[in-house]
Every structure is written in C-alpha cells, then in structure tokens.
Amino acid sequence: MTKEHLTTLWKWLCLGCFAYVVGSVITIQGGVDIFGAKFLADAEKDGVAIIGYFSVIVGSFLMCLALTIAMVYARRHGRAWHERIPVVMLDGLKTGSVEGRIFQLAVVLMLIIVPLAGIGRSMIVANEGTICEQTAPGVSPIHYPGGQWRLINLPSSQSQLRLMTMETPPGICGGHGVEISWYTPILFGAMPGVVVTLFLAWLFLLLRSPSKLEQIPHGWDKIAPE
Secondary structure, eight states: OOHHHHHHHHHHHHHHHHHHHHHHHHHHTTOOOTTOOOSSOOHHHHOHHHHHHHHHHHHHHHHHHHHHHHHHHHHHSOSSGGGSSOOOSOTTOOTTSHHHHHHHHHHHIIIIIHHHHHHHHHHHHHHTSEEEEOOSTTSOOEEEOSSSOTTTSOOOOSSOEEEEOTTOOTTOOTTSSEEEOTTHIIIIIIHHHHHHHHHHHHHHHHHSOOOHHHHSOTTGGGSOOO
16 A cells, blocks of 8 residues: 555544544533444433443444554654654645644544543443343343443353443343443453554554664665765
C-alpha cells in the first residue's frame, strides 16, 4: 500500500472507533448519542452495562486495526515522530513546524487517546452488570452481582449465561440482556490487552531513532558519487 492508502485507512478506522466509543460513553453518562452508535445496543432497552460491553468489543477491534496500520506507516515513513503519524485533513502540512507538531499531537489525542480512555470507561461500566445463569423451568435463575470482573473470568456453568442491565430484577433472565460464553473473555479481556500492547509498540516506533538510511535526505541516495 502507498502512503496515501495507509493514511486513508487509518483515518477512517480511527474516526469509526472514535464515533462508536465516544457515542457509547456519552450514552452511558446519560447524554444523547450524537453519533448514532446504536446498531448493537440501546440504552433504554438494554441498559448501560451492555452498551459498555459492546463498546469495548467494537472499539477494541477497530483500534487494533488502526494501530496495526499506524505501526506499518511509522515503520515505513518519516524520520521523526511527527512525520511517522499520518497527516489527516491538512494535506501538505509541514509537521516539523511548531504548529505542525501541535496538530499531530492533537490528532493523536483525539483519535487514539480519547477512544482508549473510552474503552477503559466502558470496561468499568460493563463490569458492573449482573450476570444471569439460566436454569431449568420452574427454578429461579442464578444471578451473579457485578463488580467482580466476571466477564473476564466467567462463572462455571453448563447453562446459558447472559449479561444483564444493573437494574434487572432478580428472577428475570431469559429473553433479556445479551448472551455471553467462552468467547467473552477473549473479546472483552484479551482484545483490550492487545490494544494496549499495540499502542506501546506504536509509541516505540514513533520515538525510535532513525536508521542510517532514514537519516539520508530523500533523493540523495540516488545521486551517484563522483
């Protein structure tokens, strides 16, 4: 892929992650989701715990893709940290200038740091949700209270488990909430861990010292020695 291809992919993945995660956090906090990120959960129907659950999964997936592309870009292009960040919106920006560096920092803050903080906030909210274990007909469902990080370490059960809203009355389980299973610790626990790992690796690539080849001004390597 060319530099322009990587920049375009990175921009849209970051914007998608920003819109979904920030919209979810706004909804969790009781505000109106101005980005319309409701295609997997709705606050009135599902509750904030489930919104947080999907925010973590969708946001982490998009951020993994965005950071992977950012790492490829940083590995291939630029001799300084500000040149290794894709330039969005302002084509031809001189990133080495003071205002250019400030702009690049602002881009990282808005498109990377803010969604990462939103994913962390969503994990905390989802963790507060009650987990319900469906039982045989006529037997009251088993409810596991939130706050114990059970989405990462699911209760041992042969029956279906469902993540419920924090306001779900005891005894209600079937048909409510969202089903969780063996894949939940991977999507909810491991994937955010991968995001953090990729973020640290990206920072390393941004701040690394340029190689000898990168230190040669562009085009000078093609000049034949006299």
